[in-house]
Amino acid sequence: MPELVFLWTDILVFLLVALVTVFILYARKRPHLSRPWRMVFSSRIGISSVIVLLFYVVVGLMDSVHYRPDADASDEKSVEMLSLLDFALSDMRLQQEKTYSAPLATHLYTKENIEQPDGTTIRDYPRLKYGGAHLDDPVNDYSRDLFKQTITGVSIGIVIWAVVAVILVAILSLNNHQSFNDQLRIIMHGDPVIPWRTALWTLLAMLVLLATLYNLSQYYHVLGTDKVGEDVLYQALKSIRTGLLIGTLTTLVMLPAAILLGIMAGYFKGWVDDLIQYTYTTLNSIPGVLLIAAAILMMQIYMSNHEADFASLVERADMRLLFLCMILGVTSWTGLCRLLRGEALKLSELDYVQASTAFGVGHFTIILKHILPNVVHIVLITVVLDFSGLVLAEAVLSYVNIGVDPSTNSWGNMINSARLEMAREPIVWWSLTASLFFMFTLVLAANLFSDVVRDAFDPRLRSQS
Amino acid sequence: MIAYIIRRLLYAIPILLGVNIFTFSLFFVVNSPDDMARMHLGDKHVTPEAIESWKADRGYEKPLLVNAGQQGMARFTDTIFFQKSVNLFIFNFGQSDSGRDILYDISQRMWPSLAIAIPVLLVGLLVNITFALLIAFFRATYIDIWGVVLCVIMMSISGLFYIIGGQFVASKLLHLVPISGYETGFAAIKFLILPVIIGVIGGIGAGTRWYRTLFLEEINKDYVRTARAKGLAEQIILFRHVFKNALIPILTGVVVILPLLFMGSLITESFFGIPGLGSYTIDAINNQDFAIVRAMVFLGSVLYITGLILTDISYTFVDPRVRLS
Numbered sequence: 001m002p003e004l005v006f007l008w009t010d011i012l013v014f015l016l017v018a019l020v021t022v023f024i025l026y027a028r029k030r031p032h033l034s035r036p037w038r039m040v041f042s043s044r045i046g047i048s049s050v051i052v053l054l055f056y057v058v059v060g061l062m063d064s065v066h067y068r069p070d071a072d073a074s075d076e077k078s079v080e081m082l083s084l085l086d087f088a089l090s091d092m093r094l095q096q097e098k099t100y101s102a103p104l105a106t107h108l109y110t111k112e113n114i115e116q117p118d119g120t121t122i123r124d125y126p127r128l129k130y131g132g133a134h135l136d137d138p139v140n141d142y143s144r145d146l147f148k149q150t151i152t153g154v155s156i157g158i159v160i161w162a163v164v165a166v167i168l169v170a171i172l173s174l175n176n177h178q179s180f181n182d183q184l185r186i187i188m189h190g191d192p193v194i195p196w197r198t199a200l201w202t203l204l205a206m207l208v209l210l211a212t213l214y215n216l217s218q219y220y221h222v223l224g225t226d227k228v229g230e231d232v233l234y235q236a237l238k239s240i241r242t243g244l245l246i247g248t249l250t251t252l253v254m255l256p257a258a259i260l261l262g263i264m265a266g267y268f269k270g271w272v273d274d275l276i277q278y279t280y281t282t283l284n285s286i287p288g289v290l291l292i293a294a295a296i297l298m299m300q301i302y303m304s305n306h307e308a309d310f311a312s313l314v315e316r317a318d319m320r321l322l323f324l325c326m327i328l329g330v331t332s333w334t335g336l337c338r339l340l341r342g343e344a345l346k347l348s349e350l351d352y353v354q355a356s357t358a359f360g361v362g363h364f365t366i367i368l369k370h371i372l373p374n375v376v377h378i379v380l381i382t383v384v385l386d387f388s389g390l391v392l393a394e395a396v397l398s399y400v401n402i403g404v405d406p407s408t409n410s411w412g413n414m415i416n417s418a419r420l421e422m423a424r425e426p427i428v429w430w431s432l433t434a435s436l437f438f439m440f441t442l443v444l445a446a447n448l449f450s451d452v453v454r455d456a457f458d459p460r461l462r463s464q465s
Numbered sequence: 466m467i468a469y470i471i472r473r474l475l476y477a478i479p480i481l482l483g484v485n486i487f488t489f490s491l492f493f494v495v496n497s498p499d500d501m502a503r504m505h506l507g508d509k510h511v512t513p514e515a516i517e518s519w520k521a522d523r524g525y526e527k528p529l530l531v532n533a534g535q536q537g538m539a540r541f542t543d544t545i546f547f548q549k550s551v552n553l554f555i556f557n558f559g560q561s562d563s564g565r566d567i568l569y570d571i572s573q574r575m576w577p578s579l580a581i582a583i584p585v586l587l588v589g590l591l592v593n594i595t596f597a598l599l600i601a602f603f604r605a606t607y608i609d610i611w612g613v614v615l616c617v618i619m620m621s622i623s624g625l626f627y628i629i630g631g632q633f634v635a636s637k638l639l640h641l642v643p644i645s646g647y648e649t650g651f652a653a654i655k656f657l658i659l660p661v662i663i664g665v666i667g668g669i670g671a672g673t674r675w676y677r678t679l680f681l682e683e684i685n686k687d688y689v690r691t692a693r694a695k696g697l698a699e700q701i702i703l704f705r706h707v708f709k710n711a712l713i714p715i716l717t718g719v720v721v722i723l724p725l726l727f728m729g730s731l732i733t734e735s736f737f738g739i740p741g742l743g744s745y746t747i748d749a750i751n752n753q754d755f756a757i758v759r760a761m762v763f764l765g766s767v768l769y770i771t772g773l774i775l776t777d778i779s780y781t782f783v784d785p786r787v788r789l790s
Contacts, residue, residue, distance in 0.1 A: 282483035287765035289731055293750045294488065294758055298495050301504045388621065395623050396732055400747055415625050422633060436626050444621035451617070 005066045005081055007318045009245055013064045016252055033376065036456035044195045046452035048202040052445040055206050056240055059085060063241040081314050085241075089234055092217055095130035097229035103430050104220045106132030106142060131221045149216050157211030161204045172196070224430040226417070236434045238409035243442060246325060246394040246404075247387040254329030254336070259379065262337040263371055266344025267363070276341070280334040288331040289400075295327040296402040317405035324397070324404060328390060336382045343375050377457040384453045388446040395439060411435040466781070470774065477770045484766045485550045488759055493545055498525035505753065523562070523756070524548055549759070558760035562752065567760045571742065577647060578729030578741030580657055585664035586726065589672060590719065592665055597676030601684065602703055613677070619670030628736045631663040645738035660737045664730070679714050683707045713783050720779045724768035728761070 027033035040046040063085040086093055100109035107125035115121050127138070135141045173183035187196045213233065216222045223232040265276035283291075303316065310316040347353060348371070356366050397403035398412025406413060418432035502519040503511050520526040527545050552559065558567035600612040636644040642659045683689065684707055692702045729743030738744070742761070749757035780787040 278479065278483065282480050282487065285480055285766040285769040286484055286487070286762055287725070287728065287769070290746065290758065290762045290765055293746070294491055294762060297750065297753055297755070297758065298491055300753075301500050302495070304504050305500050392623050395625055399625060400731060400735075401751060415623075415629075419629070422629060422637075427633075432629065436623060439623055440621055440626075443623075444618060447617050447621050 002067045002069050005068055007066055007315065008322050009249065009318055010064045010066060012249055012252065012322070013061070013245065016248055017061070019252075036377070036453075038193075039456040040449075040452050041194055043452050044198040045448050046456075047195055047199045049445040049449040049452070051199060051202045051206060052441065053449060055210070056244060056442055056445075059237060060241045060244040062088065063238060081312070085237065089217075089237065092221075092231040092234040095221075095231065097128050097130065097221070097225045098126075099225070099227060099229055100428055101128055101131060101221060101225045101229075103222060103224040103232075104131075104146065104216070105224065106135065106138040106220075109224075109428070128221075131225075132219060134219055145219075146216075149219055150212055153212030153215030154208050156215060157208035158204070160211060161200075161207045164203065164207075165200055168196070168200075223434045224428075226431050227421075232414075232431050232434050235409050235414060235431075236411070236438045239411045239414065239435065239438065240442070242321065242404055242408055242410040243391045243394060243439065245321060246328065247390045247446070249322070249325040250328040250332065250390050251383045251386055253326050254333035255379065255383075257329075258333040258336040259340060259372075259375075262340025263344045263367055263375065265337070266341040266346075267348050267367060267371060269345070269348075273341070276337070280337050283330065284334040286331075289397075289402075291331055292324075292327050292397060293400070293402045295330075296324070299323050313407060317408045320405045321408060328393070332386060332390075336379065339378055339382065340375055343378055344371055347371050347374055381450075381454050381457050384446075384450040388443045388450065391439065391443055391446070395435075411439045470778065473774045473777065477774070480770060481554070481763070481766060484763065485553060488762050489546055489550045492755055492759060493525075493529055493549075498545070501525070501755065524559075549756075553760065553763040558763075559756055561749070561757050562754045567757055570745065571760070571764070574740055574742050574745050575727050575729075576741075577653075577739050578734065578743060579726060580653065581660050581664065581733065581739065581741065582726035582729060584657070584661045585668070586719070586722075588661065589665045589668045590715075593669060593672035593676050594715070596669065596673040597680055598703065598708065600673065600677050601680035601707070602699070604681065604684070613674065616670045616674040616677075619666075620674070621670075624667050624732060627663050627667040628733065631659060631666075632736065635659050645736065647737075647739045656737065656739065660733050660739065664733060676711070676715065679711045680707055683711045686710075713780075716783055717776050717779055721772040721776045723775065724771045725765070727768060728765055 027037065041050070063083045065084045066081050067083075068080070069082055098108060101107070102109055106128055108128060110125070111123050112126050113121045114124055114126050127133070132138055132142065132145075135145055169180060169183050169187065172178075172187075173180045176183060178186075187200070190197055213222055217231070217233060221231050221233070223236065226232055226235065261276045261279070265273045299320065303310070303320070310319065353366060353370050356370060394403055394410060395412035395415055398410055399416050403412050404410045414431055414435035418428070418435070421428035421431060498520050499516055502516040502525075506515055506519060517526065525545060527548065529545050549559070556568060558571070561567050561570070596612070600609050603609050603612075632644055635641045636659070642655050645656070647653060647656050680703075684703075689702060689706060692706050693699075697705075727742065728746075729741040731743040731747055733739070734741045734743035735747045745757065746761050748754075749761070
């Protein structure tokens, strides 16, 4: 019987999803929050980056549902923990080659002694165990098969897209009380409110790419294999969760402290303000990388001295990831705290807050009812803006060995191990390229998205353009 | 003015004390020196004697805060906190695990760091301001839109890519410069040129976009409208009025990072094998040399606070409206 397992980060991920859902429900009814969001979705860049991000999020969420496939078995295997993503990509995960093989290759990347049927040995590139194993004659059939599989993948993608598009148009036409054809025409000519056409094109591109990759991955290693023969595409997909976690959990961890302290400093002023300012100036004056390095070093010592506390390597790596998020949060909350303090300082002088004070409303109620709702946009902008920087920081930190656990799949770890591959002759470029490409796409989408969000929520900027 | 500077310097003392207490608790309270010794010695050599001698070598055998075995002031001075943390205030960093004087190492290694950081800063400023002015001049045209798109794309590429790609193209394919290494004197140029170029390219995206925002902010102000109304040419408006006023935030933004240039860049230096403070820190992290990490944390904080004070002072020079009191 499969048994669900909840890692600490999984719980926080689902907490985050719940929070986002609550926020959406909350924002729907409040025009000052929902109007900017409508602006975000009415920009073409905004909606296409959201769709790209959505694909990442789905992969990340699938990778956050962990289970033990065989909980009753008591042997070593039962410790192994899988996620839904592992399940969906079982072929990629299990089809392990011997060592390096190039993207879509049918043969290994290094020569080996191969024993011939007649007893002699020759030195050649051996066939892969799985990649292109269905071909009888790889030399002649290869390009035809590759073409055929690509076309199949593209067609599957288009079919899925068509189904999704029809459902979307049907829902829209029901909502707008229009006939299906009218709605379709509006979308084709460019909807004035929400650019559904752009959204559909982006969706088409993503679905075709995904379906093609998936179809090809059934027969080949699309992005090659690494030193121990693991599929690089699988690794890159698994790394998505780590990247997303670092980008989101860090802000989730720091938010309570930043919001509470920032508003308290600005609202109460006096010695509370002095104390909080002193705290964040002190923390801020420690160089971020060094603080992280020091904290991670200390955690390594703690973990090596308390090995018994961690049931498995996975849990240990998970704790390290969570700790990294926390320490990144410690180094990054000061900026938001300072912004919120300034805003709260300004708000607490406004007439309606003064009036509430005069009426004898308690501090707690004033903060909750009058200050907090008016700083939500600052929090939102900061969260979205910080995301891409954190994803990039993860790679750098992992390179310095103060990032995630070496056993965790992450783009930083992939790049780190790829450094030695670049020095090989001939070079092994696919691991590095794959990780950089996946990271680039995520960060680019996040950057474009955050630009749109900032423009929509920051009235000061809006008036200028 | 002088009174202000003195006040700021005095205000720095509690902050540095806070940094010290924070690092002290991080290094010695969260994990006892025994834990560190055990980690350092590895699983095989852990005997109580080995731990004691490891601690004695580094002066970690003393009590943390109060030494009950001593009399008078020595009760407080003969402790880890006083020896290891308070001594940082007089820049007495002590010795590293390999027995070298940390202050001497830092004074030697800051020069290669500066040799990279200063050219990167200056060339980067020049390049970014040029691009930003160009984009601001052609604002709201396709040059502007595509320029910003290019900036966002360049921002989204990991810094590691610039370094690995640059090393691969310039050193491995074209054999223009050595991949890594360092020499003293003018021979260092061939080792420095690639990291400097990569550093500049890596900063173009974020820098240009930021400066563009600053320029556009100025362009929308009233005095620019006046200048335009009296018939000045767009170039003159841009260079004589907008540029000068936008320099204020640019300059003060540069001043705040000036002192931190000493710290060097962790990634660049370790990739290019340059013996600066950045690679010094990375080596210390990898060797788990706590004395060095502690010293660098303190040094970094000092430099950061210096940067903040310098920024405030520089405001009075570039903007006569600002008076410090």
